[in-house]
Amino acid sequence: MMMNYFPDEVLEHVFNFLTSHKDRNAVSMVCKSWYRVERFSREKVFIGNCYAIDPERLISRFPRVRSLTLKGKPHFADFNLVPPDWGGFVYPWIEAMVKLGVHLEELRLKRMVVSDESLELLSRSFVSFKSLVLVSCEGFTTDGLAAIASNCRFLRELDLQENEIEDRRGHWLSCFPDSCTSLISLNFACLKGEVNLATLERLVARCHNLRSLRLNHVVPLDTLQKILGKAPQLVDLGAGAFVHDPDSETLNKLKNAIQKCTSIRSLSGFLEVAPCCLPAIYPMCLNLTSLNLSYAPGIHNNELIKLIRHCRKLQRLWILDVIGDKGLGVVASTCKELQELRVFPSDLYGVGNAAVTEEGLVAISAGCPKLNSVLYFCQQVTNAALITVAKNCPNFIRFRLCTLNPTIADPVTMQPLDEGFGAIVQSCKGLKRLSLSGLLTDQVFLYIGMYAEQLEMLSVAFAGGTDMGMLYVLNGCRKLKKLEIMDSPFGDVALLADIGKYETMRSLWMSSCEVTLGACKTIAKKMPRLNVEIIDEGDQMETSPDDRHRVEKMYLYRSLVGHRRDAPDFVRTL
C-alpha cells in the first residue's frame, strides 16, 4: 500500500489535520499501522458514556491523551429521573491518569459527580493542566475550586456551566496567585455565593488574554464597569447583577467602558436587571453573534424587543418566553443570520398565559433562512404550524419542541401531532436530534423510521400507542445513537425485536414503559457487551421479583468493560 512508504511522522502529521473524533476513529480502522500511528498521536479523546470503557484501557490505547471529555449520567438525569448517587464519578479517572502518568491538560465533564478530592488531586497532579470545563456536574464545593485556583499554575480556562456547587463562602477566587496571568476564560455564573470584588478586579486586570468572563449574580454593576475598563479585549461577557440608578456616574462610566469593548460578540447573564440600565448595552448589540438572556427574567417583553432590534448579526439566541410571539416576529425580521434559537418557559408553576405559541415559531422559520437548531417550549402547537416550519426550514439539525402539556393535541383539529412532526423529519434530511411532545400515536414513529435517516438522538415522552412505534424507530433509524423514552406504551416485543441494534447505539433509556424484568434479563443474558441496569427505588429487590413485573426504569448501554463496580444499591445490573 502506498501509505506504507511514508514514515510514521508523516502519517501523524496528516492525521493532525483531522479534528473530529469520527474522522480519527475512521482512520484508525484502515489498517494496523494506521491504527498504531493514530493511537499514539491522539491527544483529544471523547467518551460519550464514562461506563463504556475504563480509564486503564483508554490510557493504554491512547497514552498521549492530553484532553479528555467525559459524559456520565443519562440525559434524563437532567430532569430528575435518575436518583442521586447513581454514579458518574470522575475520581477513578483522575486517579488512573495520575497513576499512569498522563499529561492531562484539559478535562471536560458533563453530568458527572465531581468531588473536592477529585479537584484537589487534579490540581496537584498535572503540571500543565490548562482547562477545566464542568457542565451540569455536582458534588463539589468552592473548596475544590480553591484547589484549582491555587495549584494550576498555567490555568487558562475555568468554565462552570449550570453546576450544583455548594458555596462554602470561602475565598476561592483569592486563591489565584498574583503570578497567575494565564486565564483566557473564567465562568462562575452558576456560583451562588459572594466573591471578593477587589480580588476579581485585580485578577481581570492582570490576565491580559482574558477573552471570556461570566460573572455570578453577586457582582454588581459598578464592578462590571471597572472590569470592562480593564478588559476591553473581552469577546464573551456574562453580566451578573445589572442594577443601578439610571442617572448615575457609574452608569455613564459603564457606557464609556462599553464603547471601548469593541470585541464583544457574546453576551449572557443579567441575572438581575434593572430595565432602565439596559440601553447601556445597545452599542454592544450591533456586533453580537450570541445572546443568552434565558436567565434574565427581569427583562420584560418590551425591553427585550427593543434590545433585539439592535442585534442584526445574531446567530444564536437563548431567551425566555416572555418575548412573546410578537417579539419573535421582531427576531424574525431583525436577525437574518440566526442559526440557533432556544425559547425557555418562564412560568413553571402557574397555569399561566403561554407567552409564545406556534405562531412565534412559524414567524422565525419564515424569517430566518439559516435556522438549523431549535429548542422551543410552548403551550401548544398545530400540525399546520409544524408543516409550515418544516417547509421553511429544511436545514434543521436539531429540533426539539416541548409542549408544556405533554399530551396535548392540535388545538384546532384535535388531531395528534403525527403529521406535523412527520413533516419535520421528511423535510429536514439532515436532522440529527429530535424531541417530540404533544399527543402522538405510532404514526409519528412510522414517519421517523421512514425519513429520519441521519437521526442520532431521539427523545420521546408520553407518545405512541403500541410496540410498533418503537419498532419503526429501531428498524428505520440506522444512525441512531441515543434513544430515551419515558411514559410510553412500549414493551417487550419492541425491546427484544432486534437486540443487536443496541450494540450500535450508545444507550437506551426507558422509564415508565411496559418492559418487564424478564425481557431485560433476556437482553443481559444474550448480549455480554451490553450493560442492562434497572433502577429500583422501592424495596422490590429484597424479595426476588417476578420476571413479569414491569421495570420502572431501565438504562442499557454498550460497554467494553462489563458491569460497573460503583453502582449503588438501587441500581441492579442484570
Add this chain to the structure above:
Amino acid sequence: MEPTLGLLGSGGGGGGLSKMDMSPEVSSYPEESELELGLGLSLGCGGVKAKGFPWGECGRILTAKDFRSGFPGKSSAAAVGGVSGTKRGADCVGPPEVGSASSGVSSSQVVGWPPIRTYRMNSLVNQAKAAKTEEDNKGVDGNEKGKDISKKKVNHGSNKNDAGDREKGHSGFVKVNMDGLPIGRKVDLNAYSCYETLAETLEDMFFKSTTTICSIRGDKEQQTQPLKLLDGSSEFVLTYEDKEGDWMLVGDVPWGMFLSTVKRLRIMRTSEANGLAPGFQENNERKKGKPI
C-alpha cells in the same frame, strides 16, 4: 377499576405530586399494574389513547368533561412515587385553577416534565422568590417576607443594588434520607411554603408507600397510622443539616430561615434525636461546638 386518588386529598394543600383522578369509565388498568399504582404517585391513566386527559391539579377530582385534550394512554405508575423525580408541586401557590384542557393545564406535577434542567428550574424559582421578596420589602412596612412561592412572573423593578445582601437561598432540591432505608430521595423545597406541607409530603413519600406495598403483598405489621414527623409523637422525627454542619430538628426556625440554611434532611429515629438542638437560641450557643 378504582380511580386513583390524589395523595393529598384537599385541594390547594400540600406539595404533592398529583395523581390523575379518573372516572371509572375511562380507566382501564390491566390487573397487574395495580401493584405499581399503590406504590406511589402515578399519573394513573388508563389505556385509552384516542381521548385525551388533561393534567389534573393536585387533589382535584376530574370528571369526564375534563377529558378533552391529549394524554397518554397508559399508566405511568412510578414505583415508590418516582421519587427520584421530585414533586414539583404547584400546590402551595394558591387555589388550583379550575380549568378545562384548553385553558392550559399545569404540567408541573409530572415527574420529568417539562424537560428543563434542575439547575434552570431552581434558578427561575429562586429569582421569582427573590423578586417577590423585594417587592414585599418595598411594600408595606413590617410585613413579613412572603413565604409563598409566587407564580407571578418576575417583576423586578428595583433600582437598589443590594444583590449582595439578598440571600438567594438554597437551590431547591435537597436529599432526604431515612434511617433504615438505603435509598435516599430528593425533594424540591421550593415547592412548599411551610413545614406542614413538607412534612406531609415526606410522610407520604416514606411511610404511606411502605404501608401500601406491604398491604398489597399481604404482609403484616408496618404502621398504618399517619406518622407525624414534626411533633415528636411518632417513632421518627424530621431533622436537617444546616450550613454549619449541625443537625437540627425541623420546625423551630421560621420557614424562610430554614430554607436558607438547610443542606439536607434526615428522617431520624426519635431515640437518636435526643439532644438535637431544639431551638434557635440554643443553636446559637452550640455554634461554637463541633458539628455533629
